[in-house]
Amino acid sequence: MVGSAMARDLARDWEVTAADIDPHALARLSQHGVRTKQADLGDPHILRDLVSETDLVVGAVPGFMGFQTLQTVIESKKPCVDISFFPEEASQLDVRARDQGIPVIVDAGVAPGMSNLILGRYAAEMQIRRARCYVGGLPRERRWPFAYKAPFSPIDVIEEYTRPARLKVNGKIVTRPALTEPEFLDFPGIGTLEAFNTDGLRSLLHTLEIPNLAEKTLRYPGHREQMQMLRSAGFFASNPIEVKGVSVAPLDVTATLLLKNWELTPGEAEFTVMRILLEGEAEGRPRKIQVDLEDEYDVDSGTSSMARTTGYACTAMANLLLQDRFSTPGVHPPETIGANPVCYESVMTYLQERGIEYRVQVNDGGQDE
Amino acid sequence: MVGSAMARDLARDWEVTAADIDPHALARLSQHGVRTKQADLGDPHILRDLVSETDLVVGAVPGFMGFQTLQTVIESKKPCVDISFFPEEASQLDVRARDQGIPVIVDAGVAPGMSNLILGRYAAEMQIRRARCYVGGLPRERRWPFAYKAPFSPIDVIEEYTRPARLKVNGKIVTRPALTEPEFLDFPGIGTLEAFNTDGLRSLLHTLEIPNLAEKTLRYPGHREQMQMLRSAGFFASNPIEVKGVSVAPLDVTATLLLKNWELTPGEAEFTVMRILLEGEAEGRPRKIQVDLEDEYDVDSGTSSMARTTGYACTAMANLLLQDRFSTPGVHPPETIGANPVCYESVMTYLQERGIEYRVQVNDGGQDE
Numbered sequence: 089m090v091g092s093a094m095a096r097d098l099a100r101d102w103e104v105t106a107a108d109i110d111p112h113a114l115a116r117l118s119q120h121g122v123r124t125k126q127a128d129l130g131d132p133h134i135l136r137d138l139v140s141e142t143d144l145v146v147g148a149v150p151g152f153m154g155f156q157t158l159q160t161v162i163e164s165k166k167p168c169v170d171i172s173f174f175p176e177e178a179s180q181l182d183v184r185a186r187d188q189g190i191p192v193i194v195d196a197g198v199a200p201g202m203s204n205l206i207l208g209r210y211a212a213e214m215q216i217r218r219a220r221c222y223v224g225g226l227p228r229e230r231r232w233p234f235a236y237k238a239p240f241s242p243i244d245v246i247e248e249y250t251r252p253a254r255l256k257v258n259g260k261i262v263t264r265p266a267l268t269e270p271e272f273l274d275f276p277g278i279g280t281l282e283a284f285n286t287d288g289l290r291s292l293l294h295t296l297e298i299p300n301l302a303e304k305t306l307r308y309p310g311h312r313e314q315m316q317m318l319r320s321a322g323f324f325a326s327n328p329i330e331v332k333g334v335s336v337a338p339l340d341v342t343a344t345l346l347l348k349n350w351e352l353t354p355g356e357a358e359f360t361v362m363r364i365l366l367e368g369e370a371e372g373r374p375r376k377i378q379v380d381l382e383d384e385y386d387v388d389s390g391t392s393s394m395a396r397t398t399g400y401a402c403t404a405m406a407n408l409l410l411q412d413r414f415s416t417p418g419v420h421p422p423e424t425i426g427a428n429p430v431c432y433e434s435v436m437t438y439l440q441e442r443g444i445e446y447r448v449q450v451n452d453g454g455q456d457e
Numbered sequence: 458m459v460g461s462a463m464a465r466d467l468a469r470d471w472e473v474t475a476a477d478i479d480p481h482a483l484a485r486l487s488q489h490g491v492r493t494k495q496a497d498l499g500d501p502h503i504l505r506d507l508v509s510e511t512d513l514v515v516g517a518v519p520g521f522m523g524f525q526t527l528q529t530v531i532e533s534k535k536p537c538v539d540i541s542f543f544p545e546e547a548s549q550l551d552v553r554a555r556d557q558g559i560p561v562i563v564d565a566g567v568a569p570g571m572s573n574l575i576l577g578r579y580a581a582e583m584q585i586r587r588a589r590c591y592v593g594g595l596p597r598e599r600r601w602p603f604a605y606k607a608p609f610s611p612i613d614v615i616e617e618y619t620r621p622a623r624l625k626v627n628g629k630i631v632t633r634p635a636l637t638e639p640e641f642l643d644f645p646g647i648g649t650l651e652a653f654n655t656d657g658l659r660s661l662l663h664t665l666e667i668p669n670l671a672e673k674t675l676r677y678p679g680h681r682e683q684m685q686m687l688r689s690a691g692f693f694a695s696n697p698i699e700v701k702g703v704s705v706a707p708l709d710v711t712a713t714l715l716l717k718n719w720e721l722t723p724g725e726a727e728f729t730v731m732r733i734l735l736e737g738e739a740e741g742r743p744r745k746i747q748v749d750l751e752d753e754y755d756v757d758s759g760t761s762s763m764a765r766t767t768g769y770a771c772t773a774m775a776n777l778l779l780q781d782r783f784s785t786p787g788v789h790p791p792e793t794i795g796a797n798p799v800c801y802e803s804v805m806t807y808l809q810e811r812g813i814e815y816r817v818q819v820n821d822g823g824q825d826e
Binding site for chain 1: 683689690692698704705706709710711713717718
């Protein structure tokens, strides 16, 4: 879904080849001026051949094969922007990318992605004492029971609901169970959403000097408690249990059932919402900043908000490399890009041109807006 | 649990033999003056031998073997009181019991059981236009997430949450999905409970002339919605699904997980609550009646409220037969017994002597109490 939106977007200005193991995914692309190649990207030899004639690689493979894919691209000496969100530390590939003299941007989505870019910008301008990032992708219609639809596998969502969340408190990395510390936040046109701890900070835990830092996931109220109930009762357990002589992991049963419940129907309206709250000091005075994103499903093109916000963030950063606005060799998280005002503005302008607006409110003097 | 409470109660005045396939269940009984016999009651030959020397049989076997067991007892010409709550229509055995000249009382628990007895009494005294029976067994401590403990298998509880509820509206039997039409009711010392449709009326659907009649199950608020969520998402489905190459029924996985969550800890306090609301006319004037039961776990004897209220209702009715206060041949639901004032008072007195009180409030003239 995201890959197709990116390929079509890049094909406006560049010659694009899309590769996928699934011919059906490719078939839809060829009518949009994108060259296609069916290929097993899990095979490093095939991948190396494939990227050999390109100027830039955009990586959007399933997380489990992301690290190896990026490694192969770096070995092939190709600049790359990646949204595979793989679990390994991307910084492990930094030295090799520098040796190869190529720039790589990882985690180039919304959160991680734009949240890093924005924090990177303000961390370069002010001293941030406390930052919160709230983010969620939700269906417009709130249907009982879950009031949730996932454009990706329930297994990945459940993983977010089970993996302990790392955050920073007073300069130290601490761990909280996922789904904890709920807060209600109001969003114009949407209403009240519930935010809770999930493990989404990734590189931000280490790169920026922000002593208090957390990312929380947004859902309609009620969903969090349902998930906590399922988790508490054992429905998310990955260890198999014996059920009438069969060994099965409750997690796999739950994911199978939730797949049907969480599937977006074709054309179903969904939106992406992100709010970043920063507190700190600039030029000796208290400063608060609030950045809001609210993006809707695009009815005309049929492009989901998830694909728009994630995909265009990635293509915006790809354009930075393609236009040589950023060329520092190494593997960079987006906070490094955001610290560069030209790059920051370039990404924001690129997104605005596609109707994606990050609204910024700055409040100096410490009063609430 | 219930069987043992009954055997001990009857052994005060009578010679009792307890039979069970499980020697451990029997071992606990022998120290209470109960003779014990390990036996497979599923085998009609064994059962026939076993009952041949008794004056009365109390049936308390798992529901699935209840009908066959009662049939064998009737063939053996033994009076019987039964709380196996089997799914088949007990009235099918009525003719045979009459032929044999023996009285049989079925569904002799709380609800079904005492609710039938009480409705039977008032239906004989007044014209009931509308009757509601609210009943539940709950743990004293309300623990998140389910605020529920089951003294029996989760499969049986889930069956109550899935089987459509039959009730009577304007004289007609209608069907409503289980868990629907929630109501909040307040109980002194307990607080607010939530009632919802379950299929519990059994013989009452056919025996009494009450045009509007419903039974609802009581739980702590929140439980109903959790169960409706699980049901709606497919967790109660009994058809197997394919999960990573294994075929498994979600219901079996759910029941396995809930078993741990719903298990009463040893000595855990629980209570039984029932409220019957009747509206109608007596002697040409409007009459409302409210009957309340609230029974607690007995700390001294370690007897659960579930065992007390169900078991002693059954032994009270057993004593009716043993003392020849009721001897009409046939298979009778408790509403027939309740219509007989001597039997009704005898049962109530028997229960009062054991600390189980059904409090009755009568309101004549139609004003609310």
